[in-house]
Every structure is written in structure tokens, then in C-alpha cells.
Amino acid sequence: MYFKECANLAERHPGLASVIQQVDAQFQEMETDGVMRVGDFADILRADRNQVASVFELLAESGLLLAEEMVECPHCTTPVLRSDYQAVLDEDGEYFCTDCQRRLRLVPGVLITTYRRGEIWKETPRSKEISRIPGMSETRPEQSGPRPPLPPRKRALRATAIDLLTRELKSHIRSAKDHAFECQKRTGTPELLPRPKRKDLARRCKLSETRVSNAFRDKAAAMLNILWDVAGDLDKTMKFKG
Numbered sequence: 309m310y311f312k313e314c315a316n317l318a319e320r321h322p323g324l325a326s327v328i329q330q331v332d333a334q335f336q337e338m339e340t341d342g343v344m345r346v347g348d349f350a351d352i353l354r355a356d357r358n359q360v361a362s363v364f365e366l367l368a369e370s371g372l373l374l375a376e377e378m379v380e381c382p383h384c385t386t387p388v389l390r391s392d393y394q395a396v397l398d399e400d401g402e403y404f405c406t407d408c409q410r411r412l413r414l415v416p417g418v419l420i421t422t423y424r425r426g427e428i429w430k431e432t433p434r435s436k437e438i439s440r441i442p443g444m445s446e447t448r449p450e451q452s453g454p455r456p457p458l459p460p461r462k463r464a465l466r467a468t469a470i471d472l473l474t475r476e477l478k479s480h481i482r483s484a485k486d487h488a489f490e491c492q493k494r495t496g497t498p499e500l501l502p503r504p505k506r507k508d509l510a511r512r513c514k515l516s517e518t519r520v521s522n523a524f525r526d527k528a529a530a531m532l533n534i535l536w537d538v539a540g541d542l543d544k545t546m547k548f549k550g
């Protein structure tokens with residue numbers, strides 16, 4: 309396993325060991341400081357949602373992950389931190405979804421827990437790997453710290469773009485999966501529905517092409533990039549659960 313917290317956890321919970329191993333391998337590939345949803349992980353890993361939820365909860369207890377309480381819009385699934393939601397509610401008396409503009413109420417089912425990298429997941433595995441390459445100084449200034457963060461408003465816009473693109477790609481993959489199985493039934497051979505080009509995604513999500521390419525390059529877009537790979541692969545598309 310890559311993270312010793314994952315190895316420790318697998319030792320204590322042998323029944324969850326295989327899911328822990330899958331999650332650990334996924335973390336190792338990810339370079340993200342973005343929001344991680346249990347459901348997304350379960351879909352990508354084709355693992356049991358309850359098991360993934362338990363693993364995330366336990367890893368949050370160990371400090372590898374940080375759990376956050378979010379309010380998720382029931383119409384478009386855009387999440388907002390519960391504390392931010394509450395702050396706007398206290399000030400304005402109502403909160404409107406930043407994406408679909410509908411009023412967001414605290415009704416059963418809208419509260420979800422999402423995860424981020426926790427305190428002890430300090431650097432991304434990939435940056436560690438880079439510093440281990442022989443002959444490469446470990447203290448190169450451009451490697452020593454994270455890139456300067458975007459200002460909060462830009463960060464929020466970026467997060468919204470990533471979220472919109474993620475949902476658009478998921479919806480494409482679901483259609484592509486149906487299409488593949490339909491073709492298989494009709495002709496005996498499954499066919500991959502062409503993956504939309506980035507500029508098509510931009511049009512569908514009403515984003516500029518620049519915002520789309522910046523979103524794909526963002527550190528928080530690990531899941532988006534995984535979905536991009538899935539959409540370009542017939543086998544992965546047919547196995548997609550979500």
C-alpha cells in the first residue's frame with residue numbers, strides 16, 4: 309500500500325482490506341486537493357458504496373482525509389459547505405444554488421459528507437515521486453511548495469466549472485454505456501459513442517474553452533480526468549457504474 313494509514317487500517321479491518329487497497333491505489337494516482345465523494349469513488353472502483361463510505365470515515369479518523377459537511381442541491385447536485393450555506397442563510401434569510409439558482413432548503417437528504425486530503429496527507433504522492441528521481445535536487449524552489457492558490461472567488465468559479473464538466477461527462481458515459489450494450493444486442497459488437505471534444509463540453513456547459521482547459525488542468529480535477537479516460541475507452545465505459 310502507498311499510505312501507511314491505509315495499511316494499518318487494512319490490518320485492523322481485514323473485511324475491508326480489498327476496498328482499502330483499491331482506494332489507496334486510487335489516492336496514489338491522484339493529484340488533488342478537491343472534493344472527493346464516496347459515490348464517485350464507488351462508481352470508479354466498482355466497489356460497494358457502504359464499504360467505501362466506511363473506509364473514508366475511518367481514514368478521516370486517522371487524519372489522512374478531512375471530512376466536510378456539505379449541503380448538496382437536490383436539483384443539480386452542486387455542493388456548498390454547510391458553514392457557507394449557513395452564513396448566507398443567516399445574512400439573507402435564504403440561499404439560492406450558485407448553479408441552477410433554485411432555492412436550497414435544508415430538507416432530508418441534502419446533507420452529505422465529502423472528503424478532502426487531511427492533515428497527514430501533506431504532499432501529493434506524485435510530487436514525492438518527482439523528488440525521488442535520482443539526480444534531481446529535493447529542494448528545487450519550484451518543487452518546495454504548492455502553487456499559489458487562486459483567490460477565493462476564482463477558486464469557487466473553477467470548482468463550479470469542474471463540477472459542471474464532471475456531471476456532463478458522467479451523463480455522456482451513461483448514454484455511451486447504453487449505446488454500447490444496444491449495439492452489442494443488435495449487431496453482436498459493442499460500439500463506443502465518440503467522446504465529446506473539449507469544445508463540445510464547453511458548449512454544453514456554457515463555459516469558455518479556456519475555462520474548460522483550465523478546469524482539466526486543475527489539481528482538483530482528478531475525478532474529471534479519470535472520467536475523461538473512461539469516456540475514451542469502450543471497456544471502461546461498459547463497466548462504468550454510476
Ligand SMILES: [Zn+2]
Binds near residue numbers: 381383405
Ligand atoms: Zn442547484
